[in-house]
Amino acid sequence: MSSLILRTAIRYLFPIIVLFSIFLLLRGHDEPGGGFIGGLLGATAFALFAIGYSVETSRRMLRFELHQLMGFGLLMATLSGVVGLILGEPFLSSAWIEIPIPGRPEPFKLATYLFFDIGVYLVVLSITLMIVYALAEE
Amino acid sequence: MELILAIVIGALYAAGLYLMMRRNLVKLIIGLVLLSQAANLLIFTAAGLRSPNAPLIPPGEKYPVGDFADPLPQALILTAIVIGFGVIAFTLVLFHRAYQSTGTDDLDQMKATDT
Amino acid sequence: MLIAVLLLFALALAAPLIDRAAGRWTGAVLALGPLAAFLIIARWLPDVAAGETITQVHAWADALDIRLSFYLDGLSLMFALLISGIGTLIVFYAGTYLEGDPRRGRFYAWLLIFMASMLGLVLADNIISMFIFWELTSVSSYFLIGYDHHRESARKSALQAMLVTGGGGLALLAGLIMLGVAAGSMEVSQIINEGEVLREHAWYLPIVILVFAGCFTKSAQFPFHFWLPNAMEAPTPVSAYLHSSTMVKAGVYLLARLNPALGATDVWLYTLVIFGGVTMLVGAYLAIRQVYLKKILAYSTVSALGVLVFLTGLSNVDSPEAAQYAGKAFAVFLLAHALYKATLFLVAGTITHETGEKDVTKLGGLRRKMPLTALAAALAGASMAGLPPFFGFLGKELLLDTTVKNPDWMLPLTIAAGVAGFLFVIVALLIAVKPFWGALKETAQHPHEAPFAMWFGPALLGSLSLLFGLFLNPLARPIIEPTASAVMGVPQEVKLALWHGINLPLMISVAAVVLGILAFLGLPIISRILKPFDALNRIGPERGYYALFNGTLKLASFQTRLLQSGYLRVYLFITITMSVGLIGWQILQLDVLPIVDQFREIEVVPFVIENLYTLIVAALILIGTFGAVHSRSRLSAIASLGVVGYGVALIYIIHGAPDLAITQFLIETLTVILFVLVFYHLPQFPRISSVPARVRDLVVSVAAGVMMTVLVLIATNLETEKISDYFAENSYELGQGRNIVNVILVDFRSMDTLGEIVVLVIAAVGVLALLKLKPPREQERKNNPHEADGREEAS
C-alpha cells in the first residue's frame, strides 16, 4: 500500500513492536509473554512492513533466510532439551549456569529453558513470516 | 458463569458444524475456525473457572498468593491455539489452491477423487 | 516327510532357472523331484501295509498349536503316492507338451508348488498346516488354470475356481478351528480318536456344515461342480493332474480323513450320500452331453468324485457289511480312478497336441497314427468302463456291492450306482474308442505318434490299471487295506478278488456295459433327443454363481456410491451424526436432572447483574457467530469471526488467563490477515443449499451443540482434584519462573511445546510448497497468462 502516512508510522512503530516482542520473550518466564507471544508479535511487525512497503523490503529488514531461521530455531529448542540428556537427566530437563551480576543480589541464571523459548520465538517468527510472505507474493 | 460459557460453547460448535456442512469452501474454513475456538473455550470451561486472578507468582513470593486460575488448561489451550493457527493457515492456503486448480469454490464439484 | 514337501517347494523356486538351463531335458530333470518324493514316501509302504502309522513333528507356531506335523496312514500314503507318482509322469510329460513355450519355467514353478502343497495337504497331521496346504493348492491351481492368461476365458475360469474353492476354504478354516477346539487337539491323529467327544459337542453341526462347505466346493460336488469343467482352460497336463489325483480329491480326502471322527451320524451319512449320489449322476449325465475331450473327462471326474463322496457316506451305514464294502470300494475306486483318469487326460492332451482338435466328434481312426497312445487309451478306457480284469472293474463291483448290501434305500442307491456305471461306459468309449477307431478324419495337423515323454506316462498308467487288476492281492492290497482302515477308523481286513460269483452286482455291471455300448453307438440320436434338456443348464448352479458374483459387484458399487459419494458435506453429516448418536446416546443414559436442578436454583436478577459483562461478552460472541454463519459477504463473515475471537480473548482475560488472551488476540489478528490475503483471490460468496438440507444440517449441528453444552456442564459439575497445584507450587522453585503458564510450557510440559512448534514448521513448509510448487502445467499457465483458459480468472 502506498500510503505515506502509514509508511511513516511504520518506521516508528516497527522498532517499538520488535523491542516489545523481545521484551515479551525474555520476561515471559515471570510475566505474561514468552516465545510464542513474542514471536507472533515480532512477526506482526515484519508483516506490517510487508503490507506497508513490500515483501522485498520486509525480507531485507529481516536479513536472515527464513528456512534457516526456522531450522535454527527448531534445532535450538531441541538441543536445549538434549543438554539435560547429556547431563544424564531426562530429555528436556532444565540445566543452568549461574552468572553472578555485580550490583545484583541474585545471580543471573543462563538456563536451557531460555534457549528453548528463544527457539520457539525464532520458529514462530519465521513460520509466520514465511506464510505471510508466500501469500502476499501470490 | 459456567452455564453462560457452556451455552456459548454449544453455539460455537453448532455454528461451526453447520457452516462446515455448506457447499462453499469459505464457509467450510470459517466453520473450522469456529470449531477450534469452541474446543479451546471448552477446555477452558470444563477445567473449571476458579478465579479471575492470573496464575502468576508475585515478585518476592515463592507461591501464588490467594486464589488463582488453573494454569494447566491455559498451557494446553495455548498449545492448541498455536497448533490451530498452523492448521488453519495451511488449510486456508490449501483451499485457495484447490480453488485455483479446480476453478470453483463449490465443494459439490470436487468429487473426482471419490467417484 | 517334511523333506519331500520342502524338496518340491525348493524345486518349484528353482524351476524357472532349471528350465533355462536344461532346455529340452527340463521335464526329465524336474521329474526327478516328484520321483524322489515318491520314493521317500514309498519307503513307508511296508510299515503302513503292516498297519502302522507314522507321525513326524516339526515345530512351527507351537503356541498356536500349529506344527509342521505329518501323519502317514493308509489314506495319506495312498494319496501321497498318487500325487508324487502321477506327478512324476505329468512333469515328465509336460516337458515335451510345452516344448518351446517361453512360459514353461513359470508353469513348472506353479505346478511344483501345487504338487508340494498337495503332498503337504495329504501328509499333514496338524489340521491348520493341512489347511495352509489346502489354500496353497487353491492359489497355485489359480495360476495353472489361468496359464493362458491372455485369454479372458482362462482368467475368468481361474477366478471362478479360486472364488468357489477359496470361499469353501474359508468355511473350512472356521470348521477346522472349531473342530480342533472341540476335539481339544489340532492333530488329525488325535482328532480321529475323539469321535465320541465331537459328536456330543455343541459345535458338531456347525463343524460338519463348514467342513462340507469346504470339501464340496473343492471336490466339485453338486451344486458347486460347475467350476471344474471350466477349469479345463488349464494346459492338459494340469487338467490330468488336478482331476485325476489331486486338487479336486482334496475334498474327498478330507471327508474320508474325518470320516472316523465326524461320521456315524445321520447328518453326515445322508448329506454325503445324497450330495455324492446326485453329483455322481449329474456329472456322468453332463459328461456324455459334451463333445470336447477334456470337458467329457471333466464331467466324468465330477461324477467320480460323487462316487467317492457317496462311498464315504455309505461307510457309515448301520449295516457293518455294507459299511465295510463301502470303505473297501472307496479305496479301490480312488486308486482305479486316479490311474485311468490321468491316462485318459494325458491321452486327450496328446490327441489335441498332435491333431489340434478338441472335438471328439471330429476325430477318428487315430489308432494307426498313434498306436501306443491308442493302447494306453484302450487300457484306461477298459478300466473306466469297468471291464474285467481291469482294476476299474473291481471298483465298480465294490460300489454295487455296497449299495446292494445296504438294507436301507437299497433300490434307489443301486439304481443310481448302476446308472452311473452305464454312463461311465459311454464316457470311456467316447474317449478311448471314438478317436482311435473308425475312419481317419481330417484334422488341422497331421498326427504322428507322440514323443516318448508323452506316451510313456499314459502307457505306464494304463498298464497299471491292468496290472493292479491282475495282481490284486500282491500289488493292490498293501495299499488298499490300510486306506480302507483309515477311512473306517478301525483296522480292516481286506480281501480283494475280481470274481465274486454271479451275483446282482455282476449282472448290473454286465447290463451297464451292454447298454453302454448300445448307447454309444446311438449317441447321435440320443444327443438329439436330449438336446432340449440342455436348456436346464441355464437355471443351473453356475447361473447362481454369476448372479451372486454380479449381485455382489452391484451391491458394492451401490454401497460405494451411497457412502463414498464424493460430497464432503455428506461425509461430515455422517461423521457428525455418528458422533452425536454415540455420545448423545451415552448422555441419555445418565441422570442429568441434578445438573438441571442446580441451574433451576439460580435467581435470574442477581445472576444477571453479577454476570452482566460476561453475559454481554457472551452475547458479543454469539452475535459474532451468528454473523459468521449468516453473513452474505465473505469479508463481513471474517470480521464477525474476528469479533468472536476477540470475545473469546476477553473471556480469557475475565478468567485470569492473560497469556491466553494475548495469544488469542495475536492469532486472531494474524488469521484475519491471512484470510484477507487469501480471500482477495477467492470468488464472491455463496451458492445456497436447499432448504431441507439446511434444516437437516441445522438440526444435527444444534444437537451437537447442545450435546457439547451438556458435556461441559457435566464436567464442571464434578468435584475433582486436579494435578495443577503441583505446577503452582513448584513453578518458582523447580522451574525458576513466576509465570506458571510459561513455566508449564517451557519446562513442565516442554514436550508439548516442542511438538507444537514442529507443527508450525510443517505448516509453514506446507504453505510454501502449496504456493510455490505448482504442477508444471499450472505453472506454465501462470507464466503465460495469454494462454490461460480463463477459468482461473473467473473471480
Next chain:
Amino acid sequence: MFTLAFEIVPIASLITLNMLAVAMLIAMVRLLRGPSLADRVVALDLIAALAVGVITVYSIYTNQTMLLRAGIVVALVVFVGTVAFAMYLEKRAKP
C-alpha cells in the same frame, strides 16, 4: 483510617465494564449491518479499542497489573489487522 461505606472503585469499574460491553454490542450491530466492508472494519477496530478498555478496567477491578500487557499487545496488533483489511479493500478496488 477514613473508610467509605462501600468501595467505590470496584463499583465504578463494574459499571464502566458494562458500559464498555454495551458499546461493543452496539458496535457489533454496525459490524453486522455494514453496509460496506469499510464500515465493518471501522466497527471491528472500535471493538478492539474497547477491548483494550475492558482489559484496563478489569485490571482495576481485579487489581492485577499484569493484564495491561494484553492491552498493549491488542493496541499494537489490532492496528495491523486493520491495515490488512484496508489493503484488501484497496486491492479489491483495482480494476
Next chain:
Amino acid sequence: MEEIINWTFQVVVVFLLLAGGIFSLIAGVGIFRMPDLFTRMQAAAKTGTLGVGMLLIALVVQFWEVGIFIRAALVILFLFLTAPIAAHLIARAGYISGERLWRKSVCDEMKGQYDQVTHALSSGKWKQDDP
C-alpha cells in the same frame, strides 16, 4: 491526610472510569447512528481513543506506580498513533473502493483525485507545475 489523598484518588479514578466509559459508549452509539462511513469514523477515531485513554489514566491513578505509568503511557501512545492512521487507511480504502459521502455532505474536494489504477492521489489545483 493520607485518607484524604486516598479518597481523592478514588474519586478521580471513579470520575475517569465513568467518563471513559461514557465516551466509549458514545463512540459505540456514534458508529451506530452516524450516516456515512466518514462521519462514523469521526466518532470512532476520536471518542473511542479518548475513552480508552481515560480508562488508562484511571488505571495509572489507581495503581500509582512508575511501571504502570510507563506501560499505560505506552498504550496511550500506541492508541493515539495508530487509531488515526487506521482511520486514515480505512477512509482512503473506503473512498477508493467507491464509498460515497452522505448525501447531505456539503463538498467533496477529493472527488476524482484518485488514479483508478495506481491509487495515486493527486493534489488537484494545488498541484505544483515542476516535477
Next chain:
Amino acid sequence: MKMFVANLLLAVVWSLMSERGTMFQLGVGFVFGYILLWYLQPLIGHSGYFTKVLQIARFLIFFIKELIVANLRVAWHVITPASFFKPGIIAVPLEEMSDLEATLLANVLTLTPGSFSVDLSTDRRVLYVHVMDVDDPDKVRREIKEQYEKQLLEVMR
C-alpha cells in the same frame, strides 16, 4: 548524537517496561537498543529532533484541550439528530514538511474537533480532510493551517 539519544530512550523504555526499573534493566535495554538501532540503520534516516520543551508542553495542553472538546462535540453530534451538521471533504494545502511532520499533523487533525484526515496526496502537497461542519471551505482550510499546522511545525522544528 541523535543515535545516542534514541538509544538511551530505548534503554529507558526497556527498563521501565519491567516492574521495577533498575540499573541492570537499563543496561540490558541499552544493549538491546544498541543492537536494534544498528540493525535498523537502513531504516532510520536523518530526522531533525531539536525539541523545545516548552513548545511541546504548550502544544500538548492545547492538544488535550482540543481532544476533549472534540469528544464533546462528537458526543453532541451523536446525541442530536443528524441533520445538525454539514460534513464534507476539503483539501488543505501543506507547507514543505517531513514525513513525520505530515504524519503527525494528519494524526493530530484526526484526533481534534470536527476533522479527520482522509489521505495525503502522493506529492505530499495536500492533505484531504473530512470535516463535520463545513460552512466555508476556505475558512476551515485557514483555521487548520493556522491552528494546527503552524503550531505543530513550531514544536517539531
Next chain:
Amino acid sequence: MNWLIISPILLPLVLACIMLLLWRHPVWQRWTALGGMVALVGCGAGLFGVVYVHGVQSEQLAGYGAPFGITFVADLFSSIMVLASAILGTAVTVYSMTNIENRRESFGYYPLLHLLLLGVCGAFLTGDVFNLFVFFEIMLMASFVLLTLGGERGQMEGAIKYVTLNLISSAIFLAAVGILYGMTGTLNMADLSNQVVWIAENRPEELPLLTILAMMFLIAFGVKAAMFPLFFWLPASYHTPPPAVSAIFAALLTKVGVYSMARFFTLIFTHDVGTTHMIILVLAGFGMICGVLGAAAQNEFRRILAFHSVSQIGYMLMGIGLIVMLAHRDDEIAHHAVQMGLAGTIIFVVHHLFVKPNLFLVSGVVERIGGTGELKKLGGFYKTEPLLAIMFLISALSLAGIPPLSGFWAKYILVLAGLQLEQYFIVFIALLTGLLTLYSMVKIWAAAFWTDVPDDSPVHNAAHMAHAKHGIRRMIYPIAVIAVIIVLFGVFAGPIFDVAMEAAAQMLDPSAYIEAVQFEEFSPTLGRGEEADS
C-alpha cells in the same frame, strides 16, 4: 535408557532440523534422510530389545514425575510399532529417491517424512493424553503437507476431504481431552487407568461419565483409524499423492489411530466393556464388509488398495472389540482368547504395516512403467516384470490372508479368538471379507499382470521406457526387502505370535505399564503451609 526411549523422536527431529538447514540441497537431504532412517531402525531395534528383555520402560520428560510431567512409555506393542515404522520408513526413503521427482524433493519432502515419523513414533511412545494430541497433530500436519506436495488437482480435492474430516476428529479429540481433564483432573494415561479403577470402586455412579468420554475418544481415534463409518477421507485421498507417499500413509496413519484405540480401550476405558467394546466390534464388522465392497467397486490400482484399508482396519478393531466378552465370561479360556484376539490385532497391525505399503510401492512401479493406474489401461506385467509380479503376489496374497504369509496368521488368530469367544457373526464376516479381498487382489492381478499390454500403452514408447526404467532399481529393492519380510513373517509365525501374546498380556493387565511409570509423591498442602507462615 534415557537416550533410547527418546531416540525415536529425537533422531527424526534433529535430522529434520538439519535437513531444513540444508533446504537448498535436496541431494544432501536424501542421504541424510536415509542415514536417519537406518539409525532409527537401530534405535527401534534397541528399544524393542530392551523392552523385550527388561519389560516395560518409561521416562519422565523434563524430569518431572507422573502425573505432572509428560511420560514416555515403551511397552512391547509400542516398541514393535516404532521398529516396524522405522523399517518401513527406510524402505520408503530409498523408494522415494526415484519415485519422488526433484521438484517435490526440493520442497522439503525428506524433512517432512522424518517429521511424520516423529509424530508417529511420539504417538506410540507417549503416556500423556494431551501430548498424544500434539503428536497426532504433528503426524496429521506432516501428512497434510505430504498429501498435497506437488499441487496436482486430484491431490487438492482429496486433501480437502482428508484435512476437513481429520480436523473434525482433532476437534473432538481436543474436546475429549478438555472434558477428561475436567472430569478426572489428570492427563497421564497410567494415572487415568488408576483413576478409573478408583472411580469404579468408590464412585460407581460416575462410571457412565467415563463411557461418554470413551465414546468421544472412540470417535476421535475412529476417524484417524478410518473406522466405519468415519473412513471417507481415506478412499478420497490415499491414491492422489505419489505412490511413495500413499505407501507411507497406508503404513502409518491409520495404525496410529488403531494403536491409540487399543491403548485407550485396554488401559483406560475398561469399566464397561460390554458397551464400549461391543460398539467397536460392531463397527469393525461393518468396516470389514463395507471396505472390501468399496474396493470391489474400484477400477484403479491404488483406489482398490486405498478402499481396502477400511476393511483391514475392521480386522484390527475386531481384536479390540473381542474384549467385550470379558463382560460376559470370566473363565480362563475367555481370558486367553481375549488375549489372543488382542495379539491378533497387534499382528494384523504389523502385518498390514508392511503388506499394504508394499502394494502401494508396487503400484508405483506399475504406474511409472504403464503410465497410469487405471486397470483397463494396464497389462502385461507378468510377462515383462516377472520379479515385480512375484513381489506383488506375495503382498497381495498376504493381504488376502493366504497362508502361510503374514496375513493368514493375523486372520487366523483373530478367527480363532472369535470362535473361542463365540462371536460367530464377526468371524463369519471376517472370513467372507477375506474372500472378497482375495477377489479384489486377483482383479488387480488379472487386469494389470495377466492381460496383454494394451496397444495405446506408453510401454511401446522407447523414450518413455528409458525414462521409466531409470533408477527403477531403487524402487524395486525396497519392495523386494519388504516382500522378504512378509515371507519371513509367515516362516517365523511362532515366535512372532509369542511376542504378540506377550504384548497383548502387557496391555490387558496394565499393572506392568502403570508400575513402569515413575509417579511422584506430591501433597498439595505443603507449599501452602509455608506460604501461610511467611
